[in-house]
Amino acid sequence: MSQAPDPTIHTLSEFLLHAGTNFQFFDLGRGVHPLDTQLFLDLENGLRPCPRPRQQHAWFAIVFWSEGQKPNHYIWFVKFPIDERGLLVAAARNHFLQIIVDALGQSLGEEKHDTLPDNPYSFVPTQSQMALFSAVTKSCLSLPFNDGVKEVEHYVNAPAISDWRKLSVQSIADFAQTLRDETTCHTVAQNMALYHEDFTRILLESAEAVSLPTAFKQHCAQYCADTFSSSPALALAALRALSSEQADTISQTLLNTLLDSKHADIHVLSVIAGRHYGQLSGHRLIQFFERAAALDEDESMEGKLFAGFFSDLVQLPCLRAEVLGVLRSTERSEVLARAFGHLFSQTQKK
Incomplete structure (x- = not known):
């Protein structure tokens, strides 16, 4: 009962x-x-x-x-x-x-806390999401970091004499919370070329939840631009590291370049929509949709790619009015006009 x-x-x-x-x-x-x-x-x-x-x-x-x-x-x-x-x-x-x-019941006994029954609302984060969440939670609640953080610090300072393979994803994510410190960031920037690619990727992805010092943000932006051709995964990680909900000149300059380049594939657009939505306003928002529309046509996606990004961004309270405003923009190209036409024709069929 x-x-x-x-x-x-x-x-x-x-x-x-x-x-x-x-x-x-x-x-x-x-x-x-x-x-x-x-x-x-x-x-x-x-x-x-x-x-x-x-x-x-x-x-x-x-x-x-x-x-x-x-x-x-x-x-x-x-x-x-x-x-x-x-x-x-x-x-x-x-x-x-x-x-x-x-x-x-209406009280939480110690033995009951984590024994929720199956329900349609619970979900299980991915390993990387869980590591990031755990790191942010420890920082927010002033809880101790993973014991392996010291080993990560040793590798960061002396990658030539440390074995990155002994480092856990959680320890790297926890260490990323220290990237608020300018001295730590300076060391990471200096030694980044010496790190194993997998370590660099995990560290930069974990840095998305940290308010980074300006100098390190500039380093990440340059690193992103420099590595897209040789290592797209690292470039995407650097792009995530620059995540910010607030208007940020460094990120905006990088996005302007990326959105006008061949590097702006579905993965880049997904990171921008998921982590850089705070930078999408005015012409940059139109740039984003222009690129999504062009990519949709290039990949013969029949409007599905464009519709997905449009429906995703229009849900965001901070962007809804601007996204709807793009419909009336006089800056729209023919490819964007076709994308909107296809979007509305599909909506009317439903």
């Missing part, structure tokens, strides 16, 4: 408060972003659109713990559908809340 929830509990935030836990929310839609408790409550109550939706869903991690000498931290990874306005579908959240109450 289902246990009736407390009539005063209407949200996950209230449930966690009622259970006597401390908690921290993270947005995992596009990268890993800590969320203010009030903001998450506003999202739950449909007062604000979800800021970083992906695939018509909002993706969250909920970390919670009870006070103690050595508190255990527990994690739920959940995704909820959003409506056409970008608001969380309350019925889905309510369903998940009922599942929790049925399975755990």
Whole structure:
């Protein structure tokens, strides 16, 4: 028999408060972003659109713990559908809340924390996503990093006498959190050519969640431009390292170059849409759609590639008005006009 929830509990935030836990929310839609408790409550109550939706869903991690000498931290990874306005579908959240109450009751005993039953809202991050999330969580909650961070530091400082193969993905991701420090970044930039490509790729991908010093951002931008022909995977990793939701001149200059080049394939466009959406405004947004439309025609995708990027970016609250404004832009080329025509013809057929 289902246990009736407390009539005063209407949200996950209230449930966690009622259970006597401390908690921290993270947005995992596009990268890993800590969320203010009030903001998450506003999202739950449909007062604000979800800021970083992906695939018509909002993706969250909920970390919670009870006070103690050595508190255990527990994690739920959940995704909820959003409506056409970008608001969380309350019925889905309510369903998940009922599942929790049925399975755990209205208190969170130590043995129950991580034993959620199967449900349609939970998801399992990839290994790289989990490593990045774990690193950001430790930094955010002032928890100790992986023991292997010291070994990563040794390799960073002296790659010729250290074995990168002994380094775990988690240790590298944890070390990337130290790239806020200018001295550390200077060492990485100096020695980057000596690192194994796999190490460099993981380190740069993990740096996407860090606010990097300006000098290191400039190094990453140059490294990205220089390596696209010889090592596209490293160039993409450097592009991810420059991720920023705020307007950033270094990133914008790089994007201008990439979007006008043959290097802007589907992988580059995906990283730009997923991590550099904050740089897409005005002419640069038109550049992006121009390239998506041209690539769609070149690859004979019959409008699917363009439609995918359009539907992805139009969901973002920070871009929705500008994306819709591109429809009326006088800067549109013939290829972009054809792409929009195809998009609307397909929409009308549905």
